[in-house]
Amino acid sequence: MAPVTRLVLDVLKPHDPGVVSFATQLGDLEDVDATTATVVEVDETVKTLRVTIEGDDLDLESIRAEIEDLSASIHSIDQVACGSRAVDDPWL
Amino acid sequence: MAPVTRLVLDVLKPHDPGVVSFATQLGDLEDVDATTATVVEVDETVKTLRVTIEGDDLDLESIRAEIEDLSASIHSIDQVACGSRAVDDPWL
Amino acid sequence: MAPVTRLVLDVLKPHDPGVVSFATQLGDLEDVDATTATVVEVDETVKTLRVTIEGDDLDLESIRAEIEDLSASIHSIDQVACGSRAVDDPWL
Amino acid sequence: MAPVTRLVLDVLKPHDPGVVSFATQLGDLEDVDATTATVVEVDETVKTLRVTIEGDDLDLESIRAEIEDLSASIHSIDQVACGSRAVDDPWL
Amino acid sequence: MAPVTRLVLDVLKPHDPGVVSFATQLGDLEDVDATTATVVEVDETVKTLRVTIEGDDLDLESIRAEIEDLSASIHSIDQVACGSRAVDDPWL
Amino acid sequence: MAPVTRLVLDVLKPHDPGVVSFATQLGDLEDVDATTATVVEVDETVKTLRVTIEGDDLDLESIRAEIEDLSASIHSIDQVACGSRAVDDPWL
Amino acid sequence: MAPVTRLVLDVLKPHDPGVVSFATQLGDLEDVDATTATVVEVDETVKTLRVTIEGDDLDLESIRAEIEDLSASIHSIDQVACGSRAVDDPWL
Numbered sequence: 110m111a112p113v114t115r116l117v118l119d120v121l122k123p124h125d126p127g128v129v130s131f132a133t134q135l136g137d138l139e140d141v142d143a144t145t146a147t148v149v150e151v152d153e154t155v156k157t158l159r160v161t162i163e164g165d166d167l168d169l170e171s172i173r174a175e176i177e178d179l180s181a182s183i184h185s186i187d188q189v190a191c192g193s194r195a196v197d198d199p200w201l
Numbered sequence: 202m203a204p205v206t207r208l209v210l211d212v213l214k215p216h217d218p219g220v221v222s223f224a225t226q227l228g229d230l231e232d233v234d235a236t237t238a239t240v241v242e243v244d245e246t247v248k249t250l251r252v253t254i255e256g257d258d259l260d261l262e263s264i265r266a267e268i269e270d271l272s273a274s275i276h277s278i279d280q281v282a283c284g285s286r287a288v289d290d291p292w293l
Numbered sequence: 294m295a296p297v298t299r300l301v302l303d304v305l306k307p308h309d310p311g312v313v314s315f316a317t318q319l320g321d322l323e324d325v326d327a328t329t330a331t332v333v334e335v336d337e338t339v340k341t342l343r344v345t346i347e348g349d350d351l352d353l354e355s356i357r358a359e360i361e362d363l364s365a366s367i368h369s370i371d372q373v374a375c376g377s378r379a380v381d382d383p384w385l
Numbered sequence: 386m387a388p389v390t391r392l393v394l395d396v397l398k399p400h401d402p403g404v405v406s407f408a409t410q411l412g413d414l415e416d417v418d419a420t421t422a423t424v425v426e427v428d429e430t431v432k433t434l435r436v437t438i439e440g441d442d443l444d445l446e447s448i449r450a451e452i453e454d455l456s457a458s459i460h461s462i463d464q465v466a467c468g469s470r471a472v473d474d475p476w477l
Numbered sequence: 478m479a480p481v482t483r484l485v486l487d488v489l490k491p492h493d494p495g496v497v498s499f500a501t502q503l504g505d506l507e508d509v510d511a512t513t514a515t516v517v518e519v520d521e522t523v524k525t526l527r528v529t530i531e532g533d534d535l536d537l538e539s540i541r542a543e544i545e546d547l548s549a550s551i552h553s554i555d556q557v558a559c560g561s562r563a564v565d566d567p568w569l
Numbered sequence: 570m571a572p573v574t575r576l577v578l579d580v581l582k583p584h585d586p587g588v589v590s591f592a593t594q595l596g597d598l599e600d601v602d603a604t605t606a607t608v609v610e611v612d613e614t615v616k617t618l619r620v621t622i623e624g625d626d627l628d629l630e631s632i633r634a635e636i637e638d639l640s641a642s643i644h645s646i647d648q649v650a651c652g653s654r655a656v657d658d659p660w661l
Numbered sequence: 662m663a664p665v666t667r668l669v670l671d672v673l674k675p676h677d678p679g680v681v682s683f684a685t686q687l688g689d690l691e692d693v694d695a696t697t698a699t700v701v702e703v704d705e706t707v708k709t710l711r712v713t714i715e716g717d718d719l720d721l722e723s724i725r726a727e728i729e730d731l732s733a734s735i736h737s738i739d740q741v742a743c744g745s746r747a748v749d750d751p752w753l
Contacts, residue, residue, distance in 0.1 A: 111228025111236065113221060117475060129389060129445045132465040136387025143468030144387065147477060151461060163472045169221045185243060188475065189224040192235030196255045199209060199280065199293055201239060201475055203320025203328065205313060261313045277335060281316040284327030288347045291301060291372065291385060293331060295504025295512065297497060353497045369519060373500040376511030380531045383485060383556065383569055385515060393659060404646045405573060405629045412571025412651040419652030420571065423661060427645060439656045464659065477659055479688025479696065481681060537681045553703060557684040560695030564715045567669060567740065567753055569699060577751060589665060589721045592741040596663025603744030604663065607753060611737060623748045648751065661751055 122181035204258035214273035306365035398457035490549035572626035582641035674733035
């Protein structure tokens, strides 16, 4: 299978754990090289994060399991990149 | 024939298979080096993806067959690049 | 004559042949190094493409003949660049 | 734990201490390499700053303690980046 | 005199000669290294082109004479750059 | 203390001294490497300048004293950067 | 005095002399390395130019004298940069 090198996820997260714990726990997963979590909306009980994860061979299911372990959930997948090199979306 | 080096496709995809499976299956095709799938719209039963595929010599028909095997369909072709080097659209 | 190194053409094309065939046929012309065709409008019977073509010494007339062979037509010329090096339009 | 390499914080700060003292005190924390504080809003009694902090292994709690020592508070966390390399949010 | 290295001209041109002939004829002038003609407006009898010309020592009068030989006219000068190196307008 | 490497100041300045004198006098301060003053508003008696100052170890108080010596005043501080390297604000 | 390395001037110029003569005459001044004149408004009797001048040690007064010799006048100064290196305005 072509390795997944970037995932951009829309994540709903309760206020606890905080964004830093959340990002570093994801960053601890085996194939994750880098994680950037941007807070895009703050509601009464949840935060919406856009989480960009890069690695050599990302596994969505272990990322999803970790996110759910952290009491959060993937609301939607915004972007998936895979292959032996990176290609940007020319319209973005 | 001048080899096709980039295709940007507007794809309608049912929610299953997921975007990651969809992108990696396309990424497994022989001449595909890199695939980036961006979700641009989510409706009740389908997702609209803008799929950017790069390779040395892409074959639209085998890509279309794979997309249809994945229960999805090419709604339209947004961009095609071909030749011995890449040229960007100066208006984009 | 100063060699033409880039042409950006507004092309009206019936739905058949498809954009990929159209771009690769243009890419097969002798002096064409790279072609990028972006679909800018889709109407009932025609597509409007913005076609960017680069090469060392492009010949508009052989490109126009090929476009007409493909049942399409040049609606307008958007940009022409020529000379021993490339210069960008500072307002674009 | 994956080291935190960038934090972007929304900070509410009384007018005293000034922005320069505030930024340099944060910059003095052990793992902080660089701090950029941008003033985004000035109200009667407080300033809202967007504070970007980079380092090899940032500790939010010692940063928060320092911010509170300076009579200010973290209103929200805008972005957290962690891992062995930096990844930018493609939508930003 | 400081040599002129870039001219950006607003040119009114009848539909004949075409943009390609027009650009290549300008590109044939002695001190012209590169010409990019962008079509900015098409009216019933004329096209408005923004023509960017670069060279080591451009001569406006020989360019104007060539433009008038081609039945076109300089409607206005949009930008002139001169000197031993290039400087961009920070507001553009 | 972490050295201040960039200050962006909003400055109100009477029409006299002129912007050039004003910028060069600031540029003469000991730790100032570079100063860029952009005029953002011109009123009847004052000009509003956005003044960007970079250096290895800037001292706000000596800059403020110089600004006041020049009959001007710091209206607000827009940005402060400090540390051993520069970090840009990702939202700017 | 910290040397002035860039001036951006708003200049009112009668239609005669033309923009090219105007720019090259400024470019002939001793410390001027590069001049870019952009026409920003054309009125019945005057043109408004934004003139960007770079050099190692620019002298506003000799530039102003030259501009007035050319029957034009400095309407306002938009930007002044000085120092041993260049710094860009982060808000521009």
